[in-house]
Amino acid sequence: MCDVLVVDDDFMVARAHERVVLQQPGFRVVGVAHSGAEALQLITELRPCLVLLDIYLPDMTGLDVIRRAREADHDVDFLVLSAAREAETIGAALQGGIVSYLLKPFKITELQSRLHGYAERRRLLTRPGQISQSDLDQALGATGSVAVIPPLPKGLSKETASLVEYTLVDSETDVAASECAETLGLSRVVARKYLEHFVHTGQAGVTLRYGQAGRPQRRYGWLGVNR
Structure with missing residues (x-):
């Protein structure tokens, strides 16, 4: 079972993400945070294996959360769900060792796919024995890095x-x-x-x-x- 912490300053968005996680086999939500400080506190207290993290938070950025968690040597993965599209921001997140980056707004099925891919990667890396290149390619490809929904019809935002x-x-x-x-x-x-x-x-x-x-x-x- 993978324990997940949901971090988003928008209560409605956080709740929607929480519901998606709860409906995904092998995952459970252990906490929800709406600020960077709260996220870091819950990472320390709850020890989740995965954090669904927004970049735009009221007190610090998601990049700050990733950096501070790494400095504190927390064994946790980050899946970024954010509207931040700047190449510098995305590059910094990737360098911070995130498992995936989804650009808001995205399809719920995209988040489901990323969670499934993350579970497959965890399964692969925790099983005994050696890993083949094909298994590794499949596991790394399943989590993806950046996804964007196709354009909406004219007049819809x-x-x-x-x-x-x-x-x-x-x-x-x-x-x-x-x-x-x-x-x-x-x-x-x-x-x-x-x-x-x-x-x-x-x-x-x-x-x-x-x-x-x-x-x-x-x-x-x-x-x-x-x-």
Whole structure:
């Protein structure tokens, strides 16, 4: 079992990441931090094997967290989930020994893939005997380094699409466009555009709920994670 610490200053994003980890076999979330200082404290106290780390934190950068954890000789891996796209920042993170770097906003399936690849790499490196080049190539390739989602249709923003995605992932049941709109402070029409986009790309499913009168209500559920 791999113990994971989730670090993100956005409570909603942190919760969404936590839910993805909890639905991934072989992983469990042992803590959630919303600042760099809190992250370092929990790394010391909880000894996680993996930290899902944002670069932009209120008191220090994720790079500072990585550096201080290394200086304290903590045996922990970092998977960076951040909107930071500067080559210097990404290069510094890679030099700090991170296992992967996902650019926000990203598909939930991309995070699932990175977690699966990380688990495979841990399995490979902890088994007895020698490792073949093909096994090593497969393990290193599975974790990846940087991933970006494909462009959205014209008129849709990546930031709002990410929020709608997190809303679907975070919901215990399917949601209507009006419910999604109320949660995010959007109009129902705008929310429905994003929801229908996810249906079109196969990331969400839609069902019809029939009432006593009027049109059936379209309700959306996320398909990118196992429910």
